[in-house]
Amino acid sequence: MDERELQEVIERKRAQLGRQTPKQISAALRRCDTVAPPRHDSPIESDFWEAAHPRIADLTPQFSVGPYRVDFAIPPRQLVIELDGHEFHSSVDQRTNDAKRARRLLAMGWRVVRFTGTEIRRGVHRCVDEVLEIMETLGDTNGKS
Numbered sequence: 001m002d003e004r005e006l007q008e009v010i011e012r013k014r015a016q017l018g019r020q021t022p023k024q025i026s027a028a029l030r031r032c033d034t035v036a037p038p039r040h041d042s043p044i045e046s047d048f049w050e051a052a053h054p055r056i057a058d059l060t061p062q063f064s065v066g067p068y069r070v071d072f073a074i075p076p077r078q079l080v081i082e083l084d085g086h087e088f089h090s091s092v093d094q095r096t097n098d099a100k101r102a103r104r105l106l107a108m109g110w111r112v113v114r115f116t117g118t119e120i121r122r123g124v125h126r127c128v129d130e131v132l133e134i135m136e137t138l139g140d141t142n143g144k145s
Helices: 003-017 022-031 043-052 092-107 117-138
Strands: 060-065 068-074 079-084 111-116
Touching: 043 068, 043 079, 043 117, 068 092, 079 092, 079 117, 092 111, 111 117
Parallel strands: 079 111
Antiparallel strands: 060 068, 068 079
């Protein structure tokens, strides 16, 4: 959906809602069937989303878990998917922080699956298949395919 189409949706909702507060209008827009596509922080996140969202039910990008914002989550399964691009995950300190974060997420009851940027670029569909296999080992896949 481009900006013009989004603006049209907003105007239609405003006409339907009458004189409501911006907060009420915002809540109504969130319930609207026509929403803008999710934003991603990196090209590998965009690639993963395009390959995964048709196949994995409840896949949510940029999801908040406690104090963390994770790349993707499947909330009903308490499964986090992190994509580690070289730019932000290559130094010793960054890898140490990633490991600490994964342990804290685990302590909150979330499992963490990590893929490198290279894995995504070389075979994003294999990564999606792997997530589905992991979900299967955890029980009901809750997948879309």
